[in-house]
Amino acid sequence: MRTFFTTGALTALLSSAGALTPALAGSEDVVVEGAWSRASIGMNRPGAAYMTIRNTGDTPVTLIGLTTPLAMMPEIHESKTNADGVSSMAPADEITIAPGESVSLEPGGLHAMLMQLQTPMTEGESYPLTLLFDDGGEVTVEVPILGIAARGPND
Amino acid sequence: MRRRTILGYGAAGAGALVFALFVGWWQVDGPGAPEPVGQRPMALSAMDFSLTDHEGNEVGPETLIGRPAMVFFGFTYCPDVCPTTLSDISGWLDDLGDEANEMSVAFITVDPERDTVDAMSEYVGYFHPAIRGWTGEDEEIAKAVLGFRASYERVPTESGGYTMNHTASVFLFDAAGRFVTMIDYHEPREFAVPKIRRALEEETEGAT
Ligand SMILES: [Cu+2]
Numbered sequence: 001m002r003t004f005f006t007t008g009a010l011t012a013l014l015s016s017a018g019a020l021t022p023a024l025a026g027s028e029d030v031v032v033e034g035a036w037s038r039a040s041i042g043m044n045r046p047g048a049a050y051m052t053i054r055n056t057g058d059t060p061v062t063l064i065g066l067t068t069p070l071a072m073m074p075e076i077h078e079s080k081t082n083a084d085g086v087s088s089m090a091p092a093d094e095i096t097i098a099p100g101e102s103v104s105l106e107p108g109g110l111h112a113m114l115m116q117l118q119t120p121m122t123e124g125e126s127y128p129l130t131l132l133f134d135d136g137g138e139v140t141v142e143v144p145i146l147g148i149a150a151r152g153p154n155d
Numbered sequence: 156m157r158r159r160t161i162l163g164y165g166a167a168g169a170g171a172l173v174f175a176l177f178v179g180w181w182q183v184d185g186p187g188a189p190e191p192v193g194q195r196p197m198a199l200s201a202m203d204f205s206l207t208d209h210e211g212n213e214v215g216p217e218t219l220i221g222r223p224a225m226v227f228f229g230f231t232y233c234p235d236v237c238p239t240t241l242s243d244i245s246g247w248l249d250d251l252g253d254e255a256n257e258m259s260v261a262f263i264t265v266d267p268e269r270d271t272v273d274a275m276s277e278y279v280g281y282f283h284p285a286i287r288g289w290t291g292e293d294e295e296i297a298k299a300v301l302g303f304r305a306s307y308e309r310v311p312t313e314s315g316g317y318t319m320n321h322t323a324s325v326f327l328f329d330a331a332g333r334f335v336t337m338i339d340y341h342e343p344r345e346f347a348v349p350k351i352r353r354a355l356e357e358e359t360e361g362a363t
Contacts, residue, residue, distance in 0.1 A: 038238055041231075041277055048234040073314055079235045081340045086306055087236045087323035091313075107239035108341055114234075115314055148281040149242040 027137025029057025036153040040121035049112035054102035062134040070127040072116035194304040199332030202302030206291035209276035220332040223354040224259040230266035231278040245283035265307035329357035
């Protein structure tokens with residue numbers, strides 16, 4: 001029992017040390033979780049993608065843009081609802097994620113806005129979305145397409 | 156005997172007075188108070204507009220009187236807030252179960268240029284079947300928005316297209332068409348569903 005515990009602790013120690021050593025460019029330590037999109041009706045309406053972007057490294061990273069074969073104009077947008085209950089949407093500024101922090105793109109807030117779709121977004125399919133960072137790094141995620149009425153990544 | 160009857164009436168009267176005061180407090184200062192922002196929507200009976208639903212029927216505020224109603228504004232080219240509102244509402248209606256069948260639910264577009272009857276029909280088909288999609292002439296949409304004391308604005312985008320800013324709250328009315336309360340965008344389901352139940356209950360009170 002005792003031996004087992006010690007081995008486990010040693011493994012944990014080694015793996016965390018391993019994770020700390022590389023830390024070259026910040027974007028190498030970016031992890032994207034829970035990505036999802038809703039299906040589209042045809043190609044005329046813009047789509048949106050949601051996800052959590054986590055900076056597991058020790059330097060800040062800044063998200064500066066997006067590319068995807070799915071849409072000609074992918075952009076980070078932010079929806080806001082003011083005190084009168086009026087919602088609006090506009091391109092967001094660059095998003096800097098501090099070490100150990102994460103940023104959530106979620107309905108009604110930040111979202112990857114997919115304008116000028118090249119193909120319809122069909123439920124059950126997926127597409128690659130590449131996040132571009134200020135250090136020149138890129139992170140590509142495969143985004144699953146859920147139903148039009150989906151409310152979250154597990155819907 | 157006679158004295159007792161008078162006393163009885165007196166007690167009933169006092170009870171009624173207390174009840175009336177309670178109702179007044181509930182609606183003005185209590186949990187039933189409208190949100191402090193903006194103006195209270197008009198009663199449906201005081202509104203005047205004429206639109207077409209997603210099946211081509213002529214509809215207006217009078218269509219919503221007789222059953223509790225839930226009304227909200229949006230547009231189908233909206234990729235974020237509107238599908239979220241429609242799926243939230245679909246979820247609330249699922250939670251209500253059979254009670255949802257006692258309600259009228261209308262999604263009024265603020266973008267009639269792109270949201271034709273056919274476009275609305277296809278779009279609402281993906282959400283809860285109780286949700287009806289209403290569209291129509293620009294000026295009729297404007298009259299509807301005015302009645303709800305809502306607002307909307309067309310905003311050009313860099314890509315040469317346009318998007319719409321609009322009130323994202325959900326308005327609740329009782330069966331008599333009186334405004335009950337509204338559900339703000341992002342309000343958690345724990346608050347939304349009881350608010351809808353309140354609109355449903357006011358119908359029962361009115362009927363008895
Ligand atoms: Cu957007």
